[in-house]
Amino acid sequence: MEKSVKILITGKLHDVALQLLKNQPPELAVTEPLEIVYLPDAPRDVILKEIENTNVLISRSETDVDAPLLRAAKKLSVVARAAVGYGNIDCDMATELGILVVNTPGKNTNSAAELTLGLLLSLLRKIPAAHQSTSAGGWNRHHFTGIELGGKTIGIVGLGNVGHRVAKFAKGFDMRVICYDPYISDEVFRKNQAERKNTLEELLADCDILSVHVPLNKETKSMIREVELKKMRKGSFVLNAARGGIINEKDLLKTLHEGYIAGAGIDTFENEPNPLKELISHPNVIVSPHIGASTLEAQYRIGETIAIQVLKSLRGEIVDYPVNLPHVSILGSGDLRQFSVLTEKTSLVAAQIFDFHPAILKLTVNANVNKEDLQILKLSCLKGFLSHVSDEFVSYVNAERLLAKRGIQFEIELKNTLTSKNELLIEVFGTGTNEKISVGSVLYDGKFARLCSINDFIFEIEPEGDLIVMQNHDRPGVIGDVGTYLAKNKVNIAQFELSRNRRGGMAMSLIRVDGELETKVIDDFRKLPNLISAKLVSGL
Ligand SMILES: NC(=O)C1=CN([C@@H]2O[C@H](COP(=O)(O)OP(=O)(O)OC[C@H]3O[C@@H](n4cnc5c(N)ncnc54)[C@H](O)[C@@H]3O)[C@@H](O)[C@H]2O)C=CC1
Numbered sequence: 001m002e003k004s005v006k007i008l009i010t011g012k013l014h015d016v017a018l019q020l021l022k023n024q025p026p027e028l029a030v031t032e033p034l035e036i037v038y039l040p041d042a043p044r045d046v047i048l049k050e051i052e053n054t055n056v057l058i059s060r061s062e063t064d065v066d067a068p069l070l071r072a073a074k075k076l077s078v079v080a081r082a083a084v085g086y087g088n089i090d091c092d093m094a095t096e097l098g099i100l101v102v103n104t105p106g107k108n109t110n111s112a113a114e115l116t117l118g119l120l121l122s123l124l125r126k127i128p129a130a131h132q133s134t135s136a137g138g139w140n141r142h143h144f145t146g147i148e149l150g151g152k153t154i155g156i157v158g159l160g161n162v163g164h165r166v167a168k169f170a171k172g173f174d175m176r177v178i179c180y181d182p183y184i185s186d187e188v189f190r191k192n193q194a195e196r197k198n199t200l201e202e203l204l205a206d207c208d209i210l211s212v213h214v215p216l217n218k219e220t221k222s223m224i225r226e227v228e229l230k231k232m233r234k235g236s237f238v239l240n241a242a243r244g245g246i247i248n249e250k251d252l253l254k255t256l257h258e259g260y261i262a263g264a265g266i267d268t269f270e271n272e273p274n275p276l277k278e279l280i281s282h283p284n285v286i287v288s289p290h291i292g293a294s295t296l297e298a299q300y301r302i303g304e305t306i307a308i309q310v311l312k313s314l315r316g317e318i319v320d321y322p323v324n325l326p327h328v329s330i331l332g333s334g335d336l337r338q339f340s341v342l343t344e345k346t347s348l349v350a351a352q353i354f355d356f357h358p359a360i361l362k363l364t365v366n367a368n369v370n371k372e373d374l375q376i377l378k379l380s381c382l383k384g385f386l387s388h389v390s391d392e393f394v395s396y397v398n399a400e401r402l403l404a405k406r407g408i409q410f411e412i413e414l415k416n417t418l419t420s421k422n423e424l425l426i427e428v429f430g431t432g433t434n435e436k437i438s439v440g441s442v443l444y445d446g447k448f449a450r451l452c453s454i455n456d457f458i459f460e461i462e463p464e465g466d467l468i469v470m471q472n473h474d475r476p477g478v479i480g481d482v483g484t485y486l487a488k489n490k491v492n493i494a495q496f497e498l499s500r501n502r503r504g505g506m507a508m509s510l511i512r513v514d515g516e517l518e519t520k521v522i523d524d525f526r527k528l529p530n531l532i533s534a535k536l537v538s539g540l
């Protein structure tokens with residue numbers, strides 16, 4: 001029976017995602033059948049059980065993808081976060097286990113920013129309370145006198161996707177916008193017409209409304225405590241549509257009780273789905289149940305993007321939004337993709353032919369690629385090498401860590417001497433003198449891949465299927481013996497390439513065979529006359 005790939009979905013997804021996974025467009029089609037298990041409201045114990053044989057997990061913020069869950073997953077290769085914030089995923093553990101984490105940045109930006117403004121207007125114009133009173137038959141116009149946004153100063157912490165959109169909307173309300181974000185350039189501030197504040201303290205002292213739009217991490221957890229809140233002017237307002245805990249909830253509650261902070265609009269809480277009761281029921285607090293991303297439009301974009309990320313990862317392609325991969329700019333580049341496949345195969349050849357303890361793995365690239373693209377070639381090289389020498393599951397995600405664990409040094413060199421073809425050389429050095437092997441390959445026209453050298457021997461052979469790498473004395477009859485032996489064992493030769501250093505000297509042959517070679521066949525092959533060595537290279 002054909003092996004299927006299990007995709008477990010533990011959060012509500014737009015139907016477009018399910019349809020894309022079920023009816024894959026030809027350019028994203030995967031070979032194995034997909035078993036889609038859609039459990040948007042499953043409790044933890046059910047998820048823990050289901051995860052065991054899951055290959056891909058798609059989740060939203062309610063699923064804690066923590067170390068116990070990741071460890072319980074025996075076959076997991078991708079965690080797809082159908083949104084932006086991935087604080088609910090133990091990315092370090094995922095990396096350790098070689099699991100790729102992807103997300104969908106930018107797809108819910110507008111929705112999150114609109115909700116932030118919605119909370120702000122609701123808060124300053126007391127809309128929810130006015131609604132409640134009026135719909136209950138009341139008509140109390142004086143009680144609901146509010147405050148205008150126009151002319152007020154909003155202090156934004158984090159001028160990223162959501163922050164800059166909030167800034168734009170706030171400008172539309174004639175607000176003054178000031179921001180604190182130490183990680184972005186002056187240019188971005190200028191583009192967003194946001195006044196830069198160099199410290200959080202400066203921002204707090206100068207705003208009427210504080211809105212946080214940073215990820216929750218060690219640095220931002222409780223970055224706004226009582227002491228920070230009290231640096232704001234008395235009667236200021238705060239908004240949190242980012243993550244619960246960025247503004248310390250107990251401290252916020254205290255300043256609300258004291259009347260120091262006039263009100264708060266909150267979408268995200270420290271303890272979801274059971275937020276602090278006193279906070280959510282405070283008369284000056286307006287709340288929503290983490291719905292910043294919950295619009296039809298955002299969910300459509302997220303659903304579409306996450307399904308594409310999952311299909312790309314299953315096809316072994318580079319995904320657009322990796323969370324725990326070094327950034328690579330390979331996107332859409334077919335040539336680079338072919339070149340990275342060739343790099344992996346060349347490295348796999350190298351890994352199968354050296355017979356010393358490796359100390360250094362070196363990749364030399366002679367091609368028209370930029371420095372960022374080199375990163376993907378590096379990972380391909382490490383993956384190819386380690387998938388043969390390591391028993392652990394090797395992926396782009398954990399390849400660097402696994403190499404470091406083995407104490408093997410990695411070197412990389414980029415030469416840009418040729419533009420018409422992409423060449424690469426992989427060298428493995430041992431600790432002793434003369435302990436060195438090198439394997440070279442070339443990609444012609446972005447599609448024709450050839451292995452072209454092993455040490456000083458020159459070839460032109462397709463890196464496909466199984467190869468016998470044979471060293472022999474350059475004497476008459478060797479090729480005949482090899483042909484007869486393989487034919488006797490019903491092994492068909494797909495390609496035979498012979499190279500020698502000098503007449504009557506040493507020769508090396510690469511024999512590409514159809515099908516997989518049995519161990520016994522290669523063991524007996526080594527006993528043929530005039531052979532020095534014969535190595536089997538498989539998995540190409
Ligand atoms: N309520 C909801 O449903 C939603 C919540 N979010 C939350 O909002 C956060 C922001 O989302 P995006 O704008 O898309 O992310 P982003 O990554 O585009 O922006 C985050 C910004 O915060 C800045 N930053 C990081 N650490 C900082 C620090 N210590 N001090 C000041 N600035 C800092 C970064 O430089 C970056 O510019 C997400 O991490 C997510 O947790 C996002 C979308 C929906």
Ligand SMILES: O=C(O)C(=O)COP(=O)(O)O
Pocket residue numbers: 060061062082083084085086108290291292293294
């Ligand atoms: O994008 C984010 O960070 C969000 O908070 C949205 O999360 P959700 O998809 O609603 O679980």
